[in-house]
Amino acid sequence: MVMNTWNALHDRISLTYDEAGTGDGPPLVLLHAYPQCREMWAPQLVALSGGPGGGRRVLAPDLFGFGGSPVPDGGWTVDTAADALADFLDGIGITVPVVLGGLSMGGYVALAFARHYPSQLAGLILADTKGGADTAEVKAGRNKSIELVRDQRAGAVIDQMIPRLLGATTHAKRPEVVTAVRQMGAAQSIDGVAAALVALRDRPDATPNLASINVPTLVIVGAEDVLTPPDVARELAAAIPGAKLEVVPAAGHLSNLEAPDEFNAIVQRFLTTV
Template identity: 45%
Template sequence: MELAWDDTGQGLPVVLLHAFPVNRRMWAAEREALAPRYRVITPDFRGHGESGLAEEDSTMERLAEDVCGLLDELKLERVVLGGLSMGGYAAFAFLGRHADRVAALVLADTRAGADSEDGRKARHDSAALAEKEGAGVIAERLLPKLLGATTQANKPEVVAAVRAMILSTPPAGIARALRGMAARSDSTPLLGAIRVPTLILVGEEDTLTPPAESEAMAKAIPGAALVKIPAAGHLANLEQPAAFTRALEDFLGSLRF
């Protein structure tokens, strides 16, 4: 199973893990802004973008091991690890298995907790729907949840870009990721043990992983910084790239190793 990724710039390596069900193109603004000072690595998860599709479900542990294998291939021992939404779930799985390889952590529009029983059922139902009817029905169901009201009203180009990324995702990749997310474990016990610099970002209009959840994570992680992005929903970096990237640059600039 082949992974696709972009590797841009030089300096402190920053690995950014994308959301479901889009791909590494969501990090274009961050790559452009950070590459003059940092080495920015943005993989496509299995079943997304230009990466291959495996037969088994895309559990968060498998995504984490894919990232670990990529770091091995690039001969990178420690990185700043960032993830948005599903990328955050994979980052938690990576942290649980390879904490020694994480120099700093960025968690955006994500949560530590596992799905509720209803949440798991909804994911399995959506997986079956994707396999039966394709990516289009998933796009139309998800877009109003992924993007904040401000973006939906005022940024049709962002809506179109997200829709295009979803439509480019193979239905089997969507289904396997949904089942993988449904199976993920509760990462809340990890929070108090995190000892690396941590930035938490969340869109103020995020209804999927609301700001209150990010506030709780920030309180649980020693020394974590929390930044709320105005006029942004669940895909905060795409909706308000300038504010998101500014917060990320400020955090990276504060790191001392």
């Protein structure tokens, strides 16, 4: 897979991204979790495009500070990330509404995009994420993680997260996924992880806007997700008019990596309705 780079010269920001597929279907844009990068979508990129030369264009950008995308001066927020995503789509020639999918942190940015750019959405996929803002307790944990990454690099943060980031079945039966997730997280930069923690900590409550989402919406959650568990996903789906909820068996918070075949089948079915 060849990494592409989009540059917005007017404000000196850039995003790196991978893509696959062509065709007439609405483009599918996938936003990754924290502290991963665009590479976490490798099991989806070609599969959801319909294969080489398939039926839709699928894009997976690196959010600010991850993979090859630098952190903007002054950091970022979920809202400025949504603005950059809108500029990115225009800059690479996508002028039709897209299906936007986000997992965990990517879901927070997707919800910000839905708030600010509803006319640019054809559909929405929210995986292992939630609408609410961080509680005071979670914010305090983010601050501790910022100190940890500054002291010990990103590897210390991902090692701390791994037990809860992946489901019990993955830990027991898919050690290669555990290794890949740990390596991807450890490869991220100190500045990127710290800036993301600030953006996550300070993101607004998206709940008040959920009832105004008026595009087909799919909510996905791993049955073993302990960070945003199925009950949280049910609340999210219930708050969005017409949203469909799907639970991925034997998967935790990174359901697309832990059970890629099941995840892809769920998304493919949803895409036929958009």
